[in-house]
Amino acid sequence: MTVPIFLELVEMKAKTASVLPFLIGLCFSYYYYGSIHITYVILYFIAMFLFNMAVDVLDNYNDYHHAVDVNDYKKNTNIIGRENLSVRSIFLLMISMATASAVIGFILAWFVGWPLLIMGGFCFAIGVFYSSGPKPLSSLPLGEFFSGFTMGFMISLICVYLNTYHHFSWSFENLGLIFLISLPNTLWISNLMLANNLCDKEEDEKNQRYTLVHYIGVKGGLWLFTISNIVALLAIICEYIVGIAPITILFSLLLIPFVYKQTKLLWRKQVKKETFVCGVKILALGSVVQVATYFLGIII
Numbered sequence: 001m002t003v004p005i006f007l008e009l010v011e012m013k014a015k016t017a018s019v020l021p022f023l024i025g026l027c028f029s030y031y032y033y034g035s036i037h038i039t040y041v042i043l044y045f046i047a048m049f050l051f052n053m054a055v056d057v058l059d060n061y062n063d064y065h066h067a068v069d070v071n072d073y074k075k076n077t078n079i080i081g082r083e084n085l086s087v088r089s090i091f092l093l094m095i096s097m098a099t100a101s102a103v104i105g106f107i108l109a110w111f112v113g114w115p116l117l118i119m120g121g122f123c124f125a126i127g128v129f130y131s132s133g134p135k136p137l138s139s140l141p142l143g144e145f146f147s148g149f150t151m152g153f154m155i156s157l158i159c160v161y162l163n164t165y166h167h168f169s170w171s172f173e174n175l176g177l178i179f180l181i182s183l184p185n186t187l188w189i190s191n192l193m194l195a196n197n198l199c200d201k202e203e204d205e206k207n208q209r210y211t212l213v214h215y216i217g218v219k220g221g222l223w224l225f226t227i228s229n230i231v232a233l234l235a236i237i238c239e240y241i242v243g244i245a246p247i248t249i250l251f252s253l254l255l256i257p258f259v260y261k262q263t264k265l266l267w268r269k270q271v272k273k274e275t276f277v278c279g280v281k282i283l284a285l286g287s288v289v290q291v292a293t294y295f296l297g298i299i300i
Contacts, residue, residue, distance in 0.1 A: 005079065005085070008079055009056070009057055009060060009079055009080075009085075009090070010053040010056050010057055011053075011056040011059075011060075012053075013280075014056070014192070014280070015049070015052065016283060016284045016287055016288075017151050017185075017189045017192060017283060018048060018049065018052045018151055018155060019049075020185060020287030020288065020290075020291055021151060021152050021153075021155040021156045021159075021182060021185045021189075021287075022044075022045060022048060022155050022156070022159050023291045024156055024181060024182065024185060024287075024290060024291050024294065025155065025156035025157070025158075025159030025160050025163075025178075025181075025182070026041060026159055026163070027291060027294045027295055027298060028156070028160060028178070028181045028244065028245075028294075029159065029160050029163035029164060030163075030298060031244075031245070031246065031294070031297070031298055032177070032244050033160070033163065033164045035163050035164045036163050037162060037163050037165075040108060040111070040112065040162045040163070041159065041162060041163065043104050043107070043108055044104075044108060044158065044159065044162055046104060047100075047101040047102075047104035047105050047108070048101075048155060048158075050097045050098075050100050050101040050104075051097070051098060051101035051102075051123070051124070051127060053097055054094050054095075054097035054098040054101065054127070055127040055128075055130065055131075057090060057093060057094040057097070058094050058127070058128070058130075058131055058132065059130065059131040059138070060079055060080055060090075061080065061087075061090055061091065061094060061131075062131040062132055062136065063131065098124075102124070105117075105120045108162070112161070112162055112165040113165060115161065115165075115168075115170075116158065116161065116162070116165075119154060119157065119158050119161070120158070122150075122154065123150055123154050123155075123158075126146050126150045127150075130143070130146065130147070138193075138209070138211075139204070139208075139209035139210065139211065140210070140211070141210070141211060141212035141214070141215050141216075142212075143193055143197070143211055143212065144190040144191075144193045144194050144197075144212055145190065147189055147190060147192075147193045148186040148187060148189045148190030148191075148193075149186060151185075151186075151189050152182050152183075152185040152186025152187070152188075152189045152190070153178070153179060153182045153183075153186050155182075156178060156181065156182035156185070157175075157178050157182070160178055177242070177244050180235060180238060180239055180242070180244065181239055181244055181245065183231070183232065183235040184232040184233070184235050184236055184286060184287070184290055185283075185287055185290075187228040187229070187231055187232040187235075188228075188229075188232055188279075188282055188283040188286050188287060189283060190228060191225050191228050191229065191279050191282065191283070192279045192280060192283050194212065194213070194221055194224060194225050194228075194279070195225065195266060195275070195276050195278060195279030195280075196272075196276055196279070197211040197212060197213045197221070198213055198218060198221045198222065198225070198266070198270040199270045199271060199272040199275065199276045200272060201213050201214065201218065201270070212224075218270060222266065222267050222270075225263065225266065225279075226263055226267075229259050229263055229282065232286065233252070233253060233255070233256065233259070236249055236250070236252045236253065236290065237250065237253070245294055245297070246294065246296075246297020246298065247297060248293045248294070248296045248297035248300070249290065249293045249294050249297060250293075251289070251293045251296075252286075252289050252290050252293050254289075255285065255286055255289055258281075258282075258285060259282055259286065262278040262279075262281055262282050263278070263282075265278050266278040266279070
C-alpha cells in the first residue's frame, strides 16, 4: 500500500473535523479555566487520531462489503476495490489502530477517573455503529446529528475534562458553555456529511442508504445547510457575549462572505467532484479561523 493510498483510505484530508474541535477545547481550557495537563492532552490526541483513522477505514471497509451496486461502486469507486487492496490487511490495520487507541484511553482513565470511560465508550460505540450493523447510522437520517455531536462536541468535552478533571463540574451551566464553544464545529461537521449526502443522494438510494436528504429532499437539505452556517456564526458572537471567548474571536465574522459564496455554490449544483468541497472548505477555514482568533486573544 502506497502512502497516497493509505492517506485516502484513512481519509486524512477530513482530519480537520477532529483536530480543530480538540484545539478549540484546548484553548477554552486555558482561557476559561486556566488549566492545561499537557501529558494527558498529548496522549488523548494520539488516541483520538488513531481511532478517527480506524473509523474511516471501517467506513470504507463496510461500504465495500455492503455495496449493492457491485459493478460501479464496489469495483470502481470504493478505494478497497479500486486499488485491489487486501481485505484482510485492511481489517488488521483497522483493529490495530482501534486497539492502540483503546489502550491509551484506559491508561488515561486510570489517572483522570471513570467519566472518561463513559465518554470514550460513547465515542467508540458511535464510531463502530456509524457504518456497521444492519442499519448503520451513516445510512439513516441520524448520521448528520451523530457525526456532528460526537466529533464536534464530545471531542471538545473530553479535552476540557482532561485539563480540568480535578475540579470539573457536570452542571448544566458548565456543559452548556462547552456546548456553545463547540457549536460552530458541531454544525460545520454535520454540514460536511450533509453536503456529502446531498451530492450522493442517487448513489446512496441505489445502495439502499436512506439518509436525511432522502426524507427532507434536496431543497430541505440545502436550507438546513444554510441555517446551520448562520447559527454557527451566531454562536461565535454569543461566545464572546457570555465571556467564554476573547474579543478577537469576533474576527471570525470576516468569514461571512466566504461562507455565503460556498453556500451559494452548493445551492447551484450538488455534484460530488465539484461542490462537496464547499462543505469541506467551510469546515476547514471556519474551524481554523475560530481557533486562530481564539488563540490570538490568549496570547495578547
